[in-house]
Amino acid sequence: xxxxxxxxxxxxxxxxxxxxxxxxxxxxxxxxxxxxxxxxxxxxxxxxxxxxxxxxxxxxxxxxxxxxxxxxxxxxxxxxxxxxxxxxxxxxxxxxxxxxxxxxxxxxxxxxxxxxxxxxxxxxxxxxxxxx
Amino acid sequence: xxxxxxxxxxxxxxxxxxxxxxxxxxxxxxxxxxxxxxxxxxxxxxxxxxxxxxxxxxxxxxxxxxxxxxxxxxxxxxxxxxxxxxxxxxxxxxxxxxxxxxxxxxxxxxxxxxxxxxxxxxxxxxxxxxxx
DNA sequence: TATCTCTTTAGAATCATTATAAATTTAGAA
DNA sequence: TTCTAAATTTATAATGATTCTAAAGAGATA
Numbered sequence: 358x359x360x361x362x363x364x365x366x367x368x369x370x371x372x373x374x375x376x377x378x379x380x381x382x383x384x385x386x387x388x389x390x391x392x393x394x395x396x397x398x399x400x401x402x403x404x405x406x407x408x409x410x411x412x413x414x415x416x417x418x419x420x421x422x423x424x425x426x427x428x429x430x431x432x433x434x435x436x437x438x439x440x441x442x443x444x445x446x447x448x449x450x451x452x453x454x455x456x457x458x459x460x461x462x463x464x465x466x467x468x469x470x471x472x473x474x475x476x477x478x479x480x481x482x483x484x485x486x487x488x489x
Numbered sequence: 490x491x492x493x494x495x496x497x498x499x500x501x502x503x504x505x506x507x508x509x510x511x512x513x514x515x516x517x518x519x520x521x522x523x524x525x526x527x528x529x530x531x532x533x534x535x536x537x538x539x540x541x542x543x544x545x546x547x548x549x550x551x552x553x554x555x556x557x558x559x560x561x562x563x564x565x566x567x568x569x570x571x572x573x574x575x576x577x578x579x580x581x582x583x584x585x586x587x588x589x590x591x592x593x594x595x596x597x598x599x600x601x602x603x604x605x606x607x608x609x610x611x612x613x614x615x616x617x618x619x620x621x
Numbered sequence: 622t623a624t625c626t627c628t629t630t631a632g633a634a635t636c637a638t639t640a641t642a643a644a645t646t647t648a649g650a651a
Numbered sequence: 652t653t654c655t656a657a658a659t660t661t662a663t664a665a666t667g668a669t670t671c672t673a674a675a676g677a678g679a680t681a
Contacts, residue, residue, distance in 0.1 A: 361647095363647095363658095365659085365660075381637090382638080383636095396660080396661085397662065398662090399639080399660075402637090418550075418552035420550035420603075422637065422669090424638090434591075436595050436597050436599070445595050447591050447594060449590050449591055452587060455581065456606075458581050459566075459579050462580065462581060463579055463606075463610075464610070465577070465611070466614055467608035468571070468608045469608070470604060470605075471605050472604050474588075475599070475600050475601040475602075475603075476592070476595075476597040476598050477598045478597050479596045479597070482598055493627080493628090495627095495628065495629085497628085498628095515667090529630045529631065530630095530632095530669090531632090532630070534669065554637095554638090555669090556669090
């Protein structure tokens with residue numbers, strides 16, 4: 358399967374590469390519009406799916422209504438701020454030992470692990486309790 | 490806030506307590522119907538939200554379209570079989586040390602961690618490769 | 622009893638996403 | 652180059668989960 362990067366797909370990919378806040382499909386749409394690329398909704402979804410399948414982009418399902426997308430392909434996890442909705446990345450990997458125990462307990466052949474942490478980000482924490 | 494368990498809410502809770510497969514709202518609806526309780530859709534969603542807020546039930550967002558619900562309140566994680574969609578539980582807790590590192594790296598005040606593992610369950614694994 | 626609040630109900634509305642069908646573009650063959 | 656087949660984009664309709672709304676019902680309290 359050779360890569361077929363149409364201008365639409367390239368534009369979507371570039372938006373993701375230039376974003377560091379894990380935009381949703383609607384966010385991507387807006388950013389494309391802002392730069393003069395008014396593609397059809399379906400095209401944006403199509404492109405996101407294509408890029409995801411091509412392994413150029415990751416789809417993040419963090420328990421919110423909408424999926425988010427990320428062009429950072431190194432494996433990593435995420436933290437969501439329960440106050441402002443901001444999403445940050447967690448670079449630390451799960452201990453292999455822990456995964457091993459999980460595989461053993463469940464009797465699954467594990468392929469992927471995703472951790473979603475919830476908490477309050479530094480900014481919101483300060484806002485709420487300036488004495489910090 | 491005192492607990493107000495109407496008959497509808499009680500029925501929804503009981504369905505969840507008797508289910509061990511993490512049913513979706515639609516599943517709950519079906520099971521209620523099957524036992525003669527034909528509540529309105531809105532009521533089931535309302536009850537699920539109420540029970541979740543009351544801490545009697547957990548809402549699971551495992552990256553599928555629909556939320557699943559679980560009356561097991563002990564903290565635990567989940568494995569999803571990518572072949573058949575089956576969801577099982579993982580009782581092992583994340584190492585506190587790992588969480589500590591994550592909190593430090595991200596500068597978040599962490600409140601909750603949820604791990605979703607993906608893999609192939611024992612049944613599907615055998616089906617696909619009977620030599621095992 | 623009268624009133625107030627909470628709940629249920631049916632159905633409409635919303636939101637993210639997918640499907641459809643026609644129009645357009647692209648790539649490769651002739 | 653010209654033709655044709657396959658892939659893609661587009662606009663729009665459809666879907667599926669969930670929430671909202673407004674009216675009706677139930678319960679509790681004064």
